[in-house]
Amino acid sequence: MRRAERGALPLAMIVGATVLAIAGAGLLGVVLPASDAAVGSEAPGDARKYTRQQVDGRKIYVREGCFTCHTQAVRDTAADMPLGRISAAGLYLNEAPNLIGLDRVGPDLTCAGERMKSRSTTVKFLKRPDSVHKGSAMPRYGFLTAAELNALAAYITGLTCQGAER
């Protein structure tokens, strides 16, 4: 019998090792971090609070998949210094989904409200980005209704760094 066949482990061993590996990773890499006080109710930083219109705007933000291009986390790195204060876990305590994101095709929006204070300019930007920022690569959102644009602008202009530091 060839070595590979002779040394083959029985089915139960493969299934057992798989379950053990996944359970270990799930327990130590998911459950344990999720139960860390640093990401729970005692997390540093203040949670964001939203008005009803901002909540509606946030739903539109999720619906249109804005989180695929914009992150909402100022990282603890030199490159992120101009964005605002470093984001702490407490900032996200009211956030589901958390919209932290992975990729910046567009700029980070954690503290967008501190840069985009005017709601009407933000609406104008969303309808036709290059009319506000020449050469912008952001797609137009002119297909949104006026109410939806207002709600989305209310959400974006309400994103501030207050209480975000860790």
Added chain:
Amino acid sequence: MPNPPARLPTTREGMMRRRSEMQAVMAELKNRFVEPILGRFPRILPTKPDSAARYALYAAVVWFFVWILLAATLAIKLVFPEFLHQFAWAGYGRLRQVEMNVLLWGVLFTGGMGAAFAIIPRVVGRQLWSERIGAQLVLLHVQLVLAGTVLLSLGRTQGIDGLEWPWPIDFGLMAVMLGALQVLMTTIMRRPDKPLNPPAKFLIAAFHVLPITYAVANFSAPFTIGVKQTFYSGFGSAGLMLGLSLIGMGATLFALPRATGNPLWSGQVADWTLYLMLFTLPWLGLAQRVLGPAPDWTETLGIAMALAALTPAVFALALVIGTARGGRSDDPAVPFFIGATVLWSAGIAQLAIGALRHPAGILGTTWWNEGTRTALQGAFGLWLIGLVYHLIPRVRGRALRNPALVRAHFWLSVSGVGVAWIAASAAGLIQGYVQSVSAQASGTFVTGEGWNRVYGAVRPMLGIRMAAGGLIVAGVLLFLLNVQRSLAEGHDVEPDVVAPALVGSRG
């Protein structure tokens, strides 16, 4: 001499006899009443060997074409944002989620099911337990991905990275994964020989990993808030990557010895590769968010595991190159398996580099991440294409019509994926550099109008990436043409149904 008294049957023997009688009655009822009805629908309830595998591989090929259209649209929109801007369903954010999920679930998981349904019967020497259930699972899966695609296009998303499907689709996908696991495990349990070949081990592990990690991530993340959610979603993404990697390696270890005529380089290295993949890759979700709001110790754990994942990547390379070296070269699928494994190993290495704290400070959240995804997803795609080319003559009994077209497809795919990978990674380096320099100077590039400077710097790379997509599209068109013509006009060859794989060791 008096006869010895007849021994009374034991309780166990009595139970076994009653069970046999019951099974005979059920079989009789099934043959008399159920089969005539089921037999009326031979297309959706097939019984011929390899039916389920063929359905899955055909579906994966069709989804592959759909994905190419979506990816090309996104690549164009990145360079020309006005393209299709008036349609809500074609908004970049919605389309991006559709594209990613069509690739992962429509193309790669469907192809993975096809691979498992074709490979497992061959390596264990038994026909698939139920072609009908397998085919039904494929049909259900296709409908679920189609429904999910429509729902995401309509903006019905969960809004969690990697877990975007709406929850009804999650339940359906869980049913498909568990059903596939049942079909495969029952087939394996009926094997005549106890030892398992390496391809079977990889596939068994994959079809356990996928439903477990999917269930943990998708049925927990929506009920968590804040940073906690990222641990669950990261686990789901890493689990999916691990599952697809195991399927890809399983397919390679199945096909390569057959295609080259060489035995597997080392069964022990194959086992070690499997176990190392299982024990390192599920942690990689933690490595994706270094320097973020999660506790430092979780990031350290993720970085350590990302570095540890380099070991199975090196083992996989050694295994594939060692097996292919000096073998026959008449099967045009071989370069796809080698190219896929090289790309996969490179993707793991790139992920590890991007996870280290210092590089992460520059490359994190940039196009570098997309470069990593391009390498890994490109590897999964090449594995799938290689498998389709390798399996068509075997499951369909038709020779490939034009091997020269397969070679052309290989070079178009490898150069397309390779250039797209390098362009995206280079875009990440440029983006990271511009952001860092800006931070040290005035800090005006990372926000508002200044962001256009970042976009302007990476735009040439995005243009190159779009052109590379053109090479991939050209390759896929050759692939579809060749597969269609081979199925329609290829000369007949002897299909192999349950021949055992060539597995052994040179040592």
